Amino acid sequence: MQRAMRLLESVAEHEHGAPAKQLARETGLALPTAYHLLRTLVHEGYLRRDQGLFFLGEAAERLSSSGAQEKRRSTIAETLAHWRDAIGVPVYYAIYRDGEIEVMCVSETPGNPAVEEWADFRETAHAHAIGQCLLSQLGEDARRDHLDRYPVQAITPYTVRDNHTLLRRLDRTRRMEPVFERQEYALGTVCAAIPITMGTTAATVAISLPAHQADRLAAATRQLQSEVGRLLGSLAISISI
Incomplete structure (x- = not known):
């Protein structure tokens, strides 16, 4: 051998x-x-x-591709863990690919657990910060296509009520600004997501906090933006995880 x-x-x-x-x-x-x-x-x-x-041959190239893919996964996990520890919150990395929301990696600790996915993230983009951030990066046609397949539905008392209201909110979201969500997906939880420029693919890094710590959300989001700005260029997070 x-x-x-x-x-x-x-x-x-x-x-x-x-x-x-x-x-x-x-x-x-x-x-x-x-x-x-x-x-x-x-x-x-x-x-x-x-x-x-x-x-x-093809078999060796598949091994090489698999190894490179595993290295990218490891890099992303390590990066999210760094941000998790630096800010003291669970951190999420997600992309919009082939018309679907994909949460690619979540970094949490027992003391800072991630939000439980009690309603399918792919079907509830309108309700969580990750989905709203990704949808805000799409063109109008792509947004409407997504909402035609996954219509807005109220899953908590705070969830946006209809497609029209959501589209207006997305239109008002300025390019590259954070998206905040308070108990729209899960009662007792507030979240923020920041968009990431990844070529033509919509991507985001997000954080969550218990609602009783909502006063930390803005400062934690600013810290996340600073962390991402410092590390993203050198680590070159890959879309094709």
Whole structure:
């Protein structure tokens, strides 16, 4: 296995392919051994051979893609944990993709638990700060399409009452300003979400607090904006988590 891995690593260093003799020399393997392992790796799809040169195969590329994806997940989780600890609140990361709300990562602690998803987040974008923030970043047609599929419905006494009222609220939301929500999704909870510029994809980072700590929400949101501004550029949170 170790010898096969060395061959894979050697092939990966040659964008335009490499012959068996060169790979054997670079890995310190006897040529017959290298040939045998290379044939096995080709058979299993980890390498492909073209005109005597060896290239990474689809199986190896899938592994590479999976590894990169896992690294991005880890980076996002670590970043949210940093913000969680710095501000002392649960932190959420969500995107709008293919017409749906997707909460990609949540960072919480026993002392600062996240909001329980008691009503499907995808169907209640109108009621929570995450959804309102994401919808505010969409064009008018995309907003209406979403609300045609998931009409406004009151889930607490504080929830916006109809599509028209929600659309007016979204129209008044200035670009890149935070969205605040107080007990519209869950009684006893207040939330804030800030939009993130991620190319053409709508994204947001959000926080929540118990309603009895509502006086902390504005300051915590400002701190979150500062944290995001300082770290987001260097960490380059990926849309394709």
